[in-house]
Amino acid sequence: MEIVLASHSNLAVGMKETAEFIMGRQEKLHVIAAYIEDEKSVVDELTELVSQFGNEAVLFLTDLKGGSVNRIISEYILEREDYYLISGMNLALVLELLMLSYEGQRSEVMAQLKEIVVNASKDLEVIDVDELSVQADEDF
Template sequence: MRKIILASHHNLAVGMKDTLEYIMPTVGEVTTIAAYTTNTPVNEEIDAALADVSEADEAIIFTDLMGGSVNQNFTKYLAQPNIHLIAGMNLPVIMSCLLPLGDAAIDPEQLRGAIQEGQQQVVYVNDYLAEQTMDEDDE
């Protein structure tokens, strides 16, 4: 079994899931944790989300902030095999990681490449368009 978890401070994860399922309707089951929106401590929400993940399963977890409490509370699970934690979630990174998934367990190198590909989608568009205009003028 593969479990996909989007976790964030407040409702970012909920909105990300909604948009992800709109663009990729066959993505599968996605669990969200919107930390600090209820009286449940974040570590208890995480424990509940990972309770059914055995050593034979894998979990791909996306969090909002590397140094944030949500991400930090997931790190205690990294000693388990097949737990993959990715901080700094954004839609291109999530899609790059999930699009090529098949039924086989994910290869960490595949995740690294997908993260790098997704990071390339973070662009200062002002500069990008200025470079495109300069290239057109050069021709």
């Protein structure tokens, strides 16, 4: 499965660079950095990129649910059986998705993706640095 990170500006570029820093070059990881080039629309970038994939399944990760990039991709993938979309990408999610092999029917892939999203969101936490310093003091 091809994986496309799509964001406003360069967030997706940084996410890809960081994922490849950790995991090495990823042939199936691609980027759409929207609104960087004035003469190129997001739809044009999307169409150009996806045309390179042939009949390969595609997983899109967008930066913001309801944002323009997410809405454009949502409309683009309508009625395409082997296209998937996750919004709210983060590095933990990208890394886990890169380690996965995608096999089975659409319902099986969707279940797998939903489980990964839940796992990736478990690491979201507010950390009170004041409590960390108190804990560190107590440990010594």
